[in-house]
Amino acid sequence: MNKGLLIVFSGPSGCGKGTILKQFLARNEDVRVSVSATTRAPREGEQEGVSYFFKTKEEFEELVRSGGMLEHATYVGNSYGTPRASVEAWREEGYHVVLEIEVQGALQVKRNCPDALLVFVLPPSFEELERRLTGRGTEEPQVVARRLAMAKEELESAGQYDYILVNDVVEEAVADLETIVNAEQMKTPHMQDFLKGLCEV
Amino acid sequence: MNKGLLIVFSGPSGCGKGTILKQFLARNEDVRVSVSATTRAPREGEQEGVSYFFKTKEEFEELVRSGGMLEHATYVGNSYGTPRASVEAWREEGYHVVLEIEVQGALQVKRNCPDALLVFVLPPSFEELERRLTGRGTEEPQVVARRLAMAKEELESAGQYDYILVNDVVEEAVADLETIVNAEQMKTPHMQDFLKGLCEV
Numbered sequence: 001m002n003k004g005l006l007i008v009f010s011g012p013s014g015c016g017k018g019t020i021l022k023q024f025l026a027r028n029e030d031v032r033v034s035v036s037a038t039t040r041a042p043r044e045g046e047q048e049g050v051s052y053f054f055k056t057k058e059e060f061e062e063l064v065r066s067g068g069m070l071e072h073a074t075y076v077g078n079s080y081g082t083p084r085a086s087v088e089a090w091r092e093e094g095y096h097v098v099l100e101i102e103v104q105g106a107l108q109v110k111r112n113c114p115d116a117l118l119v120f121v122l123p124p125s126f127e128e129l130e131r132r133l134t135g136r137g138t139e140e141p142q143v144v145a146r147r148l149a150m151a152k153e154e155l156e157s158a159g160q161y162d163y164i165l166v167n168d169v170v171e172e173a174v175a176d177l178e179t180i181v182n183a184e185q186m187k188t189p190h191m192q193d194f195l196k197g198l199c200e201v
Numbered sequence: 202m203n204k205g206l207l208i209v210f211s212g213p214s215g216c217g218k219g220t221i222l223k224q225f226l227a228r229n230e231d232v233r234v235s236v237s238a239t240t241r242a243p244r245e246g247e248q249e250g251v252s253y254f255f256k257t258k259e260e261f262e263e264l265v266r267s268g269g270m271l272e273h274a275t276y277v278g279n280s281y282g283t284p285r286a287s288v289e290a291w292r293e294e295g296y297h298v299v300l301e302i303e304v305q306g307a308l309q310v311k312r313n314c315p316d317a318l319l320v321f322v323l324p325p326s327f328e329e330l331e332r333r334l335t336g337r338g339t340e341e342p343q344v345v346a347r348r349l350a351m352a353k354e355e356l357e358s359a360g361q362y363d364y365i366l367v368n369d370v371v372e373e374a375v376a377d378l379e380t381i382v383n384a385e386q387m388k389t390p391h392m393q394d395f396l397k398g399l400c401e402v
Contacts, residue, residue: 122399161389179384179387180384180387182380186365186377188360192360198327199357
């Protein structure tokens with residue numbers, strides 16, 4: 001059993017990363033989505049360890065202090081983060097673990113876990129992103145404009161990612177993500193058990 | 202047009218790397234095999250720039266001195282090497298260039314061209330390698346034994362390669378090599394033109 005990969009997934013709003021992930025998960029039983037920890041109170045129907053790991057402020061801070069968080073941030077007074085232990089436990093069982101987070105969190109993960117794969121999802125063109133954001137029809141023009149401005153800013157960070165996934169046709173983007181996962185597993189560090197087995201003969 | 206990849210292909214005798222490369226080339230028009238330079242005299246039918254680049258000893262040594270060789274070695278009095286210029290010219294045209302060379306040469310290439318991809322081909326098991334070498338029926342037992350001993354020695358270097366390609370079924374190994382090539386092209390350094398295009402809007 002080889003250790004699973006840690007895949008960090010980012011991209012501007014409207015790039016389609018949610019749809020890609022959904023199909024990727026449906027097609028690959030060996031992939032799991034990381035569960036975040038949070039200090040905010042559980043809402044109705046939310047389950048511990050499924051929706052979130054619910055923590056007190058003290059528990060959360062202790063986890064950060066002891067290096068137990070791969071990344072963390074505070075949002076409207078509540079803290080959110082990715083606990084290292086649950087991610088590592090799944091990876092040791094052979095599951096690939098996916099984190100869908102924004103750029104600052106992704107770069108924190110890379111610092112705390114250098115073998116994480118950072119994948120940045122992009123639209124085929126800026127016009128297409130604009131069309132997708134407008135086409136939803138649910139957003140005010142000024143919301144669309146703000147999202148586009150944010151997208152341009154996030155693009156500046158794409159160069160710090162390992163892979164760029166262009167989402168033109170969703171099925172192809174999912175296949176491309178599978179290509180990345182399959183290639184990564186042929187990298188020498190992931191083949192150590194096989195190499196050791198061969199050499200021991 | 203993105204720059205092509207430089208793929209260095211090694212593996213023990215009997216691992217099937219020749220067969221994999223042949224199918225890989227047949228299926229991918231954007232791949233070329235590097236042409237070596239040599240100081241040995243042309244044999245009948247050998248063409249300059251196709252079979253080899255034929256060089257005088259002085260020309261060859263001058264190329265080595267000026268950093269014009271990605272790797273080189275001497276074999277029974279003749280020098281052989283991979284000229285950087287021809288490899289780079291093809292890569293600039295967008296072709297992926299394959300070098301099929303042994304371990305020492307591969308590691309020289311990696312030092313001289315850090316973005317080269319080193320791919321090590323391995324049999325699924327040592328027993329299978331023995332079976333393939335014996336099964337040819339053309340070799341004396343002591344030749345087979347020597348090849349197996351050499352294979353064990355080469356295996357020690359596999360850890361220095363970027364990727365390990367296990368050749369169980371040839372068609373699958375070819376597909377795996379294509380997976381590696383496709384994933385590498387999604388790496389951020391190869392997506393700079395695309396990123397630049399998006400950002401300029």
